[in-house]
Amino acid sequence: xxxxxxxxxxxxxxxxxxxxxxxxxxxxxxxxxxxxxxxxxxxxxxxxxxxxxxxxxxxxxxxxxxxxxxxxxxxxxxxxxxxxxxxxxxxxxxxxxxxxxxxxxxxxxxxxxxxxxxxxxxxxxxxxxxxxxxxxxxxxxxxxxxxxxxxxxxxx
Amino acid sequence: xxxxxxxxxxxxxxxxxxxxxxxxxxxxxxxxxxxxxxxxxxxxxxxxxxxxxxxxxxxxxxxxxxxxxxxxxxxxxxxxxxxxxxxxxxxxxxxxxxxxxxxxxxxxxxxxxxxxxxxxxxxxxxxxxxxxxxxxxxxxxxxxxxxxxxxxxxxxxxxxxxxxxxxxxxxxxxxxxxxxxxxxxxxxxxxxxxxxxxxxxxxxxxxxxxxxxxxxxxxxxxxxxxxxxxxxxxxxxxxxxxxxxxxxxxxxxxxxxxxxxxxxxxxxxxxxxxxxxxxxxxxxxxxxxxxxxxxxxxxxxxxxxxxxxxxxxxxxxxxxxxxxxxxxxxxxxxxxxxxxxxxxxxxxxxxxxxxxxxxxxxxxxxxxxxxxxxxxxxxxxxxxxxxxxxxxxxxxxxxxxxxxxxxxxxxxxxxxxxxxxxxxxxxxxxxxxxxxxxxxxxxxxxxxxxxxxxxxxxxxxxxxxxxxxxxxxxxxxxxxxxxxxxxxx
Numbered sequence: 259x260x261x262x263x264x265x266x267x268x269x270x271x272x273x274x275x276x277x278x279x280x281x282x283x284x285x286x287x288x289x290x291x292x293x294x295x296x297x298x299x300x301x302x303x304x305x306x307x308x309x310x311x312x313x314x315x316x317x318x319x320x321x322x323x324x325x326x327x328x329x330x331x332x333x334x335x336x337x338x339x340x341x342x343x344x345x346x347x348x349x350x351x352x353x354x355x356x357x358x359x360x361x362x363x364x365x366x367x368x369x370x371x372x373x374x375x376x377x378x379x380x381x382x383x384x385x386x387x388x389x390x391x392x393x394x395x396x397x398x399x400x401x402x403x404x405x406x407x408x409x410x411x412x413x414x
Numbered sequence: 415x416x417x418x419x420x421x422x423x424x425x426x427x428x429x430x431x432x433x434x435x436x437x438x439x440x441x442x443x444x445x446x447x448x449x450x451x452x453x454x455x456x457x458x459x460x461x462x463x464x465x466x467x468x469x470x471x472x473x474x475x476x477x478x479x480x481x482x483x484x485x486x487x488x489x490x491x492x493x494x495x496x497x498x499x500x501x502x503x504x505x506x507x508x509x510x511x512x513x514x515x516x517x518x519x520x521x522x523x524x525x526x527x528x529x530x531x532x533x534x535x536x537x538x539x540x541x542x543x544x545x546x547x548x549x550x551x552x553x554x555x556x557x558x559x560x561x562x563x564x565x566x567x568x569x570x571x572x573x574x575x576x577x578x579x580x581x582x583x584x585x586x587x588x589x590x591x592x593x594x595x596x597x598x599x600x601x602x603x604x605x606x607x608x609x610x611x612x613x614x615x616x617x618x619x620x621x622x623x624x625x626x627x628x629x630x631x632x633x634x635x636x637x638x639x640x641x642x643x644x645x646x647x648x649x650x651x652x653x654x655x656x657x658x659x660x661x662x663x664x665x666x667x668x669x670x671x672x673x674x675x676x677x678x679x680x681x682x683x684x685x686x687x688x689x690x691x692x693x694x695x696x697x698x699x700x701x702x703x704x705x706x707x708x709x710x711x712x713x714x715x716x717x718x719x720x721x722x723x724x725x726x727x728x729x730x731x732x733x734x735x736x737x738x739x740x741x742x743x744x745x746x747x748x749x750x751x752x753x754x755x756x757x758x759x760x761x762x763x764x765x766x767x768x769x770x771x772x773x774x775x776x777x778x779x780x781x782x783x784x785x786x787x788x789x790x791x792x793x794x795x796x797x798x799x800x801x802x803x804x805x806x807x808x809x810x811x812x813x814x815x816x817x818x819x820x821x822x823x824x825x826x827x828x829x830x831x832x833x834x835x836x837x838x839x840x841x842x843x844x845x846x847x848x849x850x851x852x853x854x855x856x857x858x859x860x861x862x863x864x865x866x867x868x869x870x871x872x873x874x875x876x877x878x879x880x881x882x883x884x885x886x887x888x889x890x891x892x893x894x895x896x897x898x899x900x901x902x903x
Contacts, residue, residue: 369626374623374873390623390794391592391687
């Protein structure tokens, strides 16, 4: 794994900001699971379920606006986050150190009018969105952190 | 991608006659035996209705003593040319005139030996109906910078409580959103009414699934759809310079040139663009209270949220919409036009034959099964293609930078199954996918066979609507097809 821990921190931040809808959060993609619990408490989000798969576990938390699922490696590193709800998360915070890379990749993408989807691919992070008003879905992941044998389609 | 070059349409709306049926003016009483009836006035004096349309007429009598009385129910009604318009003489329905065929006639009300009349002009079937708006896909209602498969309407926007209005073309018709959003610079000489939020002003940041966003204040406007009466509702005035944009709207469209439309008309199944969650939670990230340049999240009552205009139309037309577009041949056409019809099962022009009705969830979503994969799905005029997961056997995609589009060497016929949100009914839908790059290289702009990949579900965009009547039942509203939310086709 060639990514620093800060990478995980970014994903965790993505999660917390999604739930808050405003204000900064402290966890990011690439961080450990302890910060998820901390931020969930701060945001009044409710932990709904934890499910274990062979190669990862999923923690699902929900706020009024959005359900967020965080995907953790067996060692407890967040390698992906998926969301579904009224509003998408604010990636400024959630992507943490990945954000500038994401922003630049998005800036270089030609605007695609008439579509209800997007895929932004930076060097280390992929962010995909889909849906329509009141029901927006998306996911962010670091391909290098995704455990071997896990299909990207499982992140939703 | 190629962009269409279309003539910018110049629009002149037919002035609309205010068809308010006159009421008997003051006076009252009057009909005493000492004071004979001297005249009858029938209103409206000059009116136009469509064949099949109905309009209520009134008769007011004037007596020798100057008093007046409403004689609508007492009069005997007739039409001088029954083949043009008929008039109802049944108790409870007196004075209701129905257009039969194009032409002119006099509508006469008689009491004793006194009579009065009014002229009515009937336009042919297919002429202006009160509940129909024209849609052009590309074509005259779209600007010259439009993209493929873009459905456009024009909407008349008025100062609240005023007849000062402007008719704005190039408004994207969108069944995937709710409410009217209009760029501020399209209505420079109108003064809408700012919706307050505490001591500040209400503003909104709307994020779309393509990563774009719209920012601006929420203001009450008079909104006129086709020949429907004006409804006064909160709309979003798109203005990136308003206050300070929150993080979520840092990339908000700065101009209608970048957005490629003057506005969006969201007429999907929901009444508000947020709903109850925004009433109780100030931190959702949609609504903001701006005081000076400072904007922070705020809770908003339902009635102050941006409103889908359709549920606010008169009862006859507010239970749903029909999007009706003609079929187009393979390889497309330059443009086409169809209708947005208000109301379901309430008039001759909106009474469906027997479409299949698919109940949706609260978001207007149902399910689609394609190549064995069952995913969330919606019908969206605001999507310009058919976007679905590229599950095996995979379709070839176009080379970069268009790799989000399908590019099979020859056009493919494919099948999917649409399923109601709660498991039934289900129906097989054939559809077509052609080579986007080849098609986009032609002079045509409207195609039934363009589509691309999707990560999360099946988005039936504009090609689905070509050659169909597609019904959207508003949430909570009853109709001949059931109570919304549903879609039917």
